[in-house]
Amino acid sequence: MSIQFSSLEVVGCPVVFDDAQLFRSQLEAMKQIEEIYIWDCKSVTSFPFSILPTTLKRIAISGCPKLKLEAPVGEMFVEYLSVKDCGCVDDISPEFLPTARELSIMDCQNVTRFLVPTATETLHISNCENVEKLSVACGGAAQMTLLDIYGCKKLKCLPELLPSLKELHLSDCPEIEGELPFNLQKLRIIHCKKLVNGRKEWHLQRLTELWISHDGSDEDIEHWEFPCSITRLEVSNLKTLSSQHLKSLTSLQYLCIEGNLSQIQSQGQISSFSHLTSLQTLIISNLCNLQSLSESALPSSLSHLDIKDCPNLQSLPVKGMPSSLSALWISKCPxxxxxxxxDKGEYWPQIAHIPTINIDWQYI
Structure with missing residues (x-):
């Protein structure tokens, strides 16, 4: 009678791989196995793909510094592969698990190039500091919809053939620059200095969500024109960003501005957002020099206003608060x-009608 386990977990035990016959017998007893997890097997050098069952869907390998990956013999239908902290892994190619729909490669410092398989829909590459080239196989990457790259210090550009890519996250990739996949709908850029500072135009007419966190080193983005399709925008430490850049965002519903945004402020007063007639949520954070918001600062469509970490802010446009406002959050604005x-504050009579008021994380 077979044991109906769906997963096998091996932790710190290389014996199961050293004895292929033992491993085979264990797998044969698990007729419906779908998942294999291998953790902290320090002396394992190879993985016996040739004896894995065709029912297997997920493989996760972590903390095996001597492991080398070799293309499996015969057909496999694995859909998910995660490799973490495996120092001997130096290449990921389409021949290795070509059916994997989701790939996650983390903390593999010897990986220098990555050739994306055709079937891959989601790709995560994290803290692989020596990756220099990310490319697609011939006819490949047609299915990829999400690409997430973090901490790849040497990566300079993205592949050109990513027509299906809808969501792109780039973080701590200081050398990356150049054009972005034109069909993107969601884009996150965190501390990618050359990509932001070298940007002239976006050419992303399908983009709906954009998040940029920078280091304040931008010098000239006056020719930027955000796609008018954007509904959600979050920006941090873009010192030359001005309200002029926001004028085309007629569909914007969510805006978060944070950090060193000197052009958004003028003499301590924040620029008006009244032209953003679709805006529903406005978050203002960490503007140390901000002293006030003008009476015309807020659009009539606004329902949620959140202001935090603005130590010098001393006045709100209480007479200009839109009647649509249903939530007011203020924190760390002494x-x-x-x-x-x-019932005692000068502004209380003008804000008492707002259904939800939270001051320093306390509802009043």
Missing amino acids: LLRPLLEF
């Missing part, structure tokens, strides 16, 4: 707190 005090 000069405002006494003005908003329940």
Whole structure:
């Protein structure tokens, strides 16, 4: 009678791989096995793909520093592969698990190139600091919809053939630059200095969500024109970003601005957002020099206003608060707190009608 286990987990035990016959017998007892997890097998040098069952769908390998990956013999139908902290892994190619729909490669410092298999839909590459080239196989990458790259310090550009890519996350990739896949709908750029500073135009007319976190080193983005299709925008430390860049965003519903945004402020007062007639949520964070918001700052469509970490902010446009506002959140703005005090603050009569008010994480 076979044992109906769906997963096998091997932790710190290389014996099961050293004895192929033992491993085979264990697998044969698990007729419906779908998942294999291998953790911290320090002396394992190879993985016996040739004896894996065709029912297997997921493989996760972590902390096997001597392991080398070799293309399996025969047909396999693995859909998910995760490789983490395997120092001897130096190449990922389409011949290795070509049916994998999701690939995750993390903390593999010897990987220098990555050839994306045709079937891959989701690809995560994290802290592989020596990856220099990411490319697609002939006819490949047609299925990829999500690409997430973090901490690849030497990667300079993305593949050209990514027509199906809808979501792209790039973080801590200081050398990457050049054009972006034109069909993107969601884009996250965190600390990618050359990509931001060298950007002239976006050419992303399907983009709906954009998040840029920078280091304040931008010098000239005056010719930027954000795609008017954007509904959600988050920007941090873009010192030359001005309200002029936001004028085309007629569909914008969510805006978060944070950090060193000197062009958004003028003499301590924030620029008006009243032209953003679709805006529903506005978050203002960590603007140390901000002192006030003008009476015309807020659009009539706004329903949620969140202001935090603005230590010099001393006035709100309470007479200009839109009637649509249903939630007001204020935190770490010490000069405002006494003005908003329940039943006593100067601003209380003008804000008391707002259904949800939260001051320094306390509802009032």
